[in-house]
Amino acid sequence: MTSLVWFRRDLRLFDHAALHHALKASKSVIAVFIFDTAILDGLSKDDRRVAFIWHSLQQLKKSLMEQGSDLVIRHGVASDEIPRLVKEFKATALYCNHDYEPAAIARDLSVAGQLATMDCRFYSFKDQVIFEKDEVLTKTGGMYSVFTPYKRAWLAKVNDFYLKSYPIRPYLNHLAPLSSEAMPSLAALGFDDTDVSILKPGMDGGEALFDDFCQRIGDYQEARDFPAVKGVSYLSVHLRFGTVSIRELAKRAWQIGGAGAETWLSELIWREFYQQILWHRPEVVEHTFKPEYDTLPFPNNPEYFAAWCEGRTGFPIVDAAMRQLNQTGFMHNRLRMIAASFLVKDLLIDWRLGERYFAEKLNDFDLAANNGGWQWAASTGCDAQPYFRIFNPVTQSERFDPQGKFIRRYCPELAALSHKEIHAPWLAKAIFGQKANYDYPEPIVDHATQRLAALALFKRN
Template sequence: MMNFKTSIMWFRRDLRFFDNVALSKASFFSEKIIPVFIFDEIILKKLKNKRDRRVQFIFDSIKEMKQELNNNGKGMIVIYGDPVVEIPKMALKYNAQCIFTNEDYEEYAIQRDKLVENNLKQHQIEFKSFKDQVIFDKNDILKSNKQPYVVFTPYKNEWLKNVNESYFKLNSFDMNKMMPIESIKDDLFNFEMQKIGFQNTDLLVKPGRKAALNCLNQFSSKINLYAQERDFFAKNGTSFLSMHLRFGTISIREAFQFANHYHSEGAKIWKNELIWREFYKMILFHFPHVEKGAFKKECDNIKWENKEEYFEKWKKGLTGFPIIDAAMRYFNETGWMHNRLRMIVASFLTKDLLIDYKKGEEYFAENLLDFDLSSNNGGWQWSASTGCDAQPYFRVFNPEAQSIKFDPSGAFIKQHCPELIACDSKQIHSPYQYQNNLFVNLKNYPKPIVEHDKQRLKAIALFKK
């Protein structure tokens, strides 16, 4: 690769300076680097909620990056617009010879980057993209016949066989090469959320690099117990790093380096979760049809009942199944949901309410703070039994049994369904079974909208057709 006098570093899902592969490459091959972030109007115009938590997370993370640059006399350009137009325009304005960025694996991003690259070629400007989000991607892990894996365990085994410490090496950069403030003062970051059409909102998880490192540090006291405690909703046994990995305030290499310091079953299970993330990204790349339909194409013919009344009650947490309602209310309030709860509510929507998984997937896509297309799609198709390596269609989560097992005292339910606060630890998982023995008025809590045992049999019949 040749050296460049001036390059642009286009930040996207990598909102950090440290251990950023593209930035490290730009730092090595460039005399000066202009940091750029674009609030993509094509993406943002599709967001219905103008208090979208993800936009807030990005906005605040960029403010932190900008402050770090300013403290060193450097600046950052932030634009609202179409990257296909704005990146070439910015390159021409500052006479940049190369754009450095990190790869994205979603279909929209792939096509957008191709258009950007083609526009840049017309002006003899180079476009360089690098693997940064994952340890292995695309064709890195394939079967012996060069076909992609569609079952997780053999993929994971091959992943582990191929990895070594060199894959976790952290990347450095030279702050001195960042463009001085005075050289880009006309385009500096100087607007508020309202100028991109959004309003400020509160966040459950603090954004930015400092918060990511703090989150990782807090997880150090929990990782060894992760295998035993991660599924208990009231125990706070998870890492809360999914948002930071999603927006790149921390790198995947840092996450694995951290986990490799521990030799417990908890650390092993957490690393498996990180590998699942890469598995789903690989699936999305090789099987892009999953974005629009089932991985198992025959499942596109399932005749879901799709009762809108049921869907609305599921969304609002008014199903009469306490663990479902508590999970959905918490989700609506915070934009986050515990991983096992995601499986439980997804199974309930598809197997109990007989509603197409795509409706649930879309609702999560609109509201999940850590929304990632590949993981969200993979998780929903797993629960709906339509995906690769999915839950068998005849295995249907029983919400009451899941509630008893993973919220035995009902602490999580009581926190988010205050109508049930007077129930004891036995009654709270299915209060209407005990309504004649309860010293609590249930008139403020809905009756179950379906009978689980009947719906389970109907779901199995749907898949057999």
């Protein structure tokens, strides 16, 4: 029996649910990957995510070749290419791991329907989360809409069984012997070979980053909110594309213990919280979780939005965050909250516009987490805090970048300002006039005024 394993957001050759089950159940297993034009056609040619995937696939392909097999890669619409591959290799089963995004669910249903007419079975497994769908429910059988009780239930349920890995190595002899075929270049796919070396793509890159983070994890609780400090794991893009195993990460944090590891585990649980929200309430992709806020009359000033996107709002911490995003595809989590709050609560722009911009730019873009984070910042989502939580960009800057190190990196025109002046440079200009000697925009809005306007906007509902 020949089976195909369809790699998607699980680009590794270890602790892989679908591959494990396929290798155990089949005499001959062929690994396949589709550069899906249904997704790629909407991306810019310099999209770093495609380069990250391509370089990660290179490593996966090499690992399979070392076992005498190969990674079969195709470029086209996945729902067309998978049935073609089933026919080409006379496969009787297709294995893959669950994807919880609405478009992916529709794609998989289409593929499963086509394979049913070809006498090919479709098998899908939980892999990218510890708990999925309705595995963690309230005592009344409903979904959790607030994180803290969800976290308590998650921690109460987790044990060694759920953190156990899926062994691959003992069954690698069931990989089909294949002659190596050339991998399409990024240029052939229509993309630039963007430098993603800083992201450390592939399984080896994910392992190196995780090993490095484990040396610092004890400091995570205290260091994670400071963008100028090496405090976070930098594993988000690896989690997004599955070059690391969520079970391995969660198990290591569970075993290490202590405030730092427990806080980081909590962040992994946040990821699953948003995944279950998306599965239970797929309409949040376009609509607010709290229906009463779905039609808030945001002014949506296009000049304000452009200034926010380009990092020229006149608020240094916001501008530095947006410039980091535009230049690198990465934004520190604390800065995501500050930038999102500023867009919605200061500029009075619909959160959906910001969410789409992040979706276009973030290396680690994940629909569930991006949507959940934006709705949290906009006070339209599943959060116990009401709409009057509004971040002050100056006090946030003073607290989380006290010496202005991060600001100076991305707003070098402000480098000469003192640690105190750099958070609100307009005050320095008011005092020193032309002697301030820097070319930086005046604040696009007055925070105090916009705070009142935001409160008035939300109170209408």
